[in-house]
Amino acid sequence: MSTEQHAEPHVPAQRTEGPDLSTAATGPVAAPLLEVEDLKVHFPIRRGIVVERVVGHVQAVDGVGLSIDSGGTYGLVGESGCGKTTFGRAVLRLEEPTGGRVRLGGDEVTAMKGEKLRRFRSKMQMVFQDPLGSLNPRHNVDMLLSEPLKVHGVGSKAERRKLAVETLDAVGLPKSVLERFPHEFSGGQRQRLGIARALMLRPDLIVCDEPVSALDVSIQAQVMNLLDELQDEFGLTYLVIAHDLAVVRHLSDRVGVMYLGKLVEEADSETIYEHPRHPYTKALLSAVPQPDPEVEANRERIILKGDLPSPANPPSGCRFRTRCPWAEDICAEVEPEWREAASGHKVACHFDL
C-alpha cells in the first residue's frame, strides 16, 4: 500500500439529493464564512450526593469573538486547558454554548434546532488528533467513510462507495484500503482517513483539532501540505486548533492566542510571530527553539510563573496577570479592553509592550 504519498485528487461527484456535494475549487473570497460573537461555554460544577447542587461554573470559553474569511485558515493557539477544544466544539454545536452567536455563511447556527440543525451539520465537520480512535474498530474504511453520508441520507450504496473512492484519492490513499480496518494503518494514514471522513459531506468549514500533534515530524509536514492542497481543491475554510505554534504558523493566515477562556491577541500570522504584543504570546514564542544556532544561542526566554489558574475561579482584572512579568496594580483591578493596537492587530493588555 502507498504510505504517505499523495495522489492527484479528483473533482467531487455531482449529487442529486441531500447536501450539495459539488463544491468546486473557488479559491479564497474575502467575505467571512464563519462569524463568532461573544461565545461563552460555562460548564456547571455540581456537588452533593443525594441532591446535586450547582456550586460554580468552569468558564471554559468566556466571550470569544472572531471571524474567518471564506477559504481562509484561522489558527487558535494556547496551552492545554485554555479552552480551544471547547471553543471549536461549540462553534459546531457539539457543545451547547452558554451565550453568544455563531453564524456560518450568514445562517445563525446557534439559533438552529432539530432537523434544521441536523441537516446543517453537514456543512461543518471536525478532524481530531486521532480521528479513528473513537470509531468502531470493527468497521472497515468503506463503512467508516460512508457512515456520515448514510446519517444524512445521501446517495445510494454505490454512489457512496464511488464518493469514498474519490475522496480517498484526494487524500492520497488507494481504493484498496476500503476493505481494511483502522488498526491496519500508520498514524499518517489514519489521519488521512480522518480527513477523508470529514470531507465526505463536502463541508464548508472544518475544525482541525490538533490535526498533526500525534504524528512524527516528517509525517506532520505531509499532512499539513495535504490540508493546504485540499483547501484549494474543495474550497475549504479551516479553524486549526493547536498548542504547537509552528503548526499554526504553517497553516494559518490569521492567528488568535487564547488564555483561560479568552482571546488575548489576534493578528495576521506573520505579524503575530514577528511582532507579538501580548506578554502571553511573547512567552509562548520565546519557548520555541530556533533553527538558526546563532539566534538560538541568543534566545531570551520569558519564564511564566506558576500554572494555569482554574477557569472555575479566574483571576480578577486581566486573567493573565498572576503569571505576567509586567503586571501592575491596574491589571488586578480592570479587565483590559480588547483593542486594535495596530491595523488588524488586536490585543487585550493595558500596556504597549
Ligand SMILES: Nc1ncnc2c1ncn2[C@@H]1O[C@H](COP(=O)(O)OP(=O)(O)OP(=O)(O)O)[C@@H](O)[C@H]1O
Ligand atoms: N465537559 C466538561 N465539563 C467540565 N469542564 C470541562 C468540560 N470540558 C472541558 N472542561 C474544562 O474546560 C477547560 C478548557 O478545556 P479545553 O479542553 O477546551 O481546553 P484546551 O485548550 O482544548 O486543552 P487541551 O488541548 O488539553 O484539550 C478545562 O479546564 C477543562 O477541564
